[in-house]
Amino acid sequence: MSFTDPFEPGVILKLRKKHPCGSEKWRILSIGAFVELECLGCGKKKLFEPLELRRLVRSRENCQ
Numbered sequence: 001m002s003f004t005d006p007f008e009p010g011v012i013l014k015l016r017k018k019h020p021c022g023s024e025k026w027r028i029l030s031i032g033a034f035v036e037l038e039c040l041g042c043g044k045k046k047l048f049e050p051l052e053l054r055r056l057v058r059s060r061e062n063c064q
């Protein structure tokens with residue numbers, strides 16, 4: 001994967017940091033000045049700065 005790939009809604013990201021619920025997978029909901037992610041474990045939504053997110057992402061997989 002390349003960290004320069006644009007983030008797209010629907011893509012599943014694995015982050016280096018686990019959410020308190022124990023899940024490390026998030027789905028991209030929307031892209032803007034901030035990237036909105038939804039935790040796949042508990043459904044909580046969170047906003048990330050794009051640069052911060054690039055540092056946190058371990059891998060990405062396309063949502064099929």
Ligand SMILES: [Zn+2]
Nearest residue numbers: 019021039042
């Ligand atoms: Zn969670």
